[in-house]
Amino acid sequence: MTDSTAETPGTEPPATVETPGTESPATAEAAPGLRADRVSRRTDGRLIVDGITLTLRPGETVGLLGPNGSGKSTLLRLLAGILAPSAGIVTLDGRALPRVGRRATARRIATVEQHAHTQTELTVREVVALGRIPHRRAWASASAADTRAVDAALERSGLTGRAGQSWHTLSGGERQRTQIARALAQEPRELLLDEPTNHLDIQHQLDLLDLVVSLPIATVIALHDLNLAAMYCDRLLVLREGHVVAEGTPGDVLTPSLIKRVYDVQAEVTHGPGHPAIRFLRRAPKP
Structure with missing residues (x-):
């Protein structure tokens, strides 16, 4: 099972390119929380993420939008410290992530990737207990605090009755x-989530996002569904080919012209109570 909290031999260390004077006590004091400052990531000579800045505000839900290959997953991995920026810096409370340390970062930042797999026979409780790894010394048994945290997580997620299930x-x-x-x-x-609603039916999509936005923590969530993003996100960051093309509230960002520019499709956007609603228009049949 993929677990971002575990340290696996051979994984890339979360180093960050820093320049002298990048980080100072004044910066740390002025920049609480998680922040990406002009981060870029180059892979195999190709620029995947190009100069993105994002500051998370306490308790808000930020949606990452953009077509496949726009850099959403890479940006999430940069924010988590799983990947190192080629340029720029990711900070937590004003300190570069490598200075914070992998274990301390994992106590603060949790990630949920698109797919999780395991060949090991684990129960639901055992999977949830993996989240306590950053809080324990190697080989230490679970503490009372670990048990309470796992119980609370199961209850919050509506999984208490399935704790013993495979x-x-x-x-x-x-x-x-x-x-x-x-x-x-x-x-x-x-909390960082990479397209968590993929392959789920509509009921489970809504149930999962209801859970996510009810959490009293800052969340960044990559989504494909523009209507779900409009319904659940406080702020949107729209990417195209690694660049930010728009940032703001769903009502400000989700316009027909932006949808055409980013996704190359025609859409109508209506503004009812609460959030905009997007209706995609069918292309005219080819002669």
């Missing part, structure tokens, strides 16, 4: 809830 017998929606419960067991203040 991971392999869960539906897709239940697996995603289990991964969110694992992240909650970390007791993070920042």
Whole structure:
């Protein structure tokens, strides 16, 4: 099972390119929380993320939008410290992530990736308990605090009744809830999710996003569905080919002209109570 809190031999160390004077006591004091400052990431000579700046505000939900290949997943991995920026810096409370340290970062930042797999026979409780790894010394047994955190995460995710069930017998929606419960067991203040609604039916999409936005933590969530982003996100960051093309509230960002520019499709946007609604227009049939 993919677990961002575990340290696996051979994984890339979360180093950051820094220049003298990048970080100072004044900066740390002025920049609480998680922040990306002009971060770029180059892979195989290709610029995947180009000069993106993002500051998370306490308790808000930020949606990352953009077509496949726009840099959403890479930006999330940069924010988590899983990847190192080629340029720029990611800070947590004003300190560069490498200076914070991998274990301390994992106590603060939890990630849920698109797919989780395991060949090991684990119960739901055992999967959720993986979230306590950053809080324990190697080989130490679970403490009372660990047990309380796992119990609370299971309850918050509606999985208490399935705690003893095998991971392999869960539906897709239940697996995603289990991964969110694992992240909650970390007791993070920042949560990063990479397209968690993929392959879920509509009911499970809404249930999962209801859970995510109910959490009193800052969240960044990559989504494909523009209507879900409009319904659930406080702020949107729209990417195209690694660049930010728009940032703001769903009502400000989701316009027909932006949807055409980024996705190359025609859409109508109506503004009812609460959030905009997007209706995509069918292309005219080719002669």
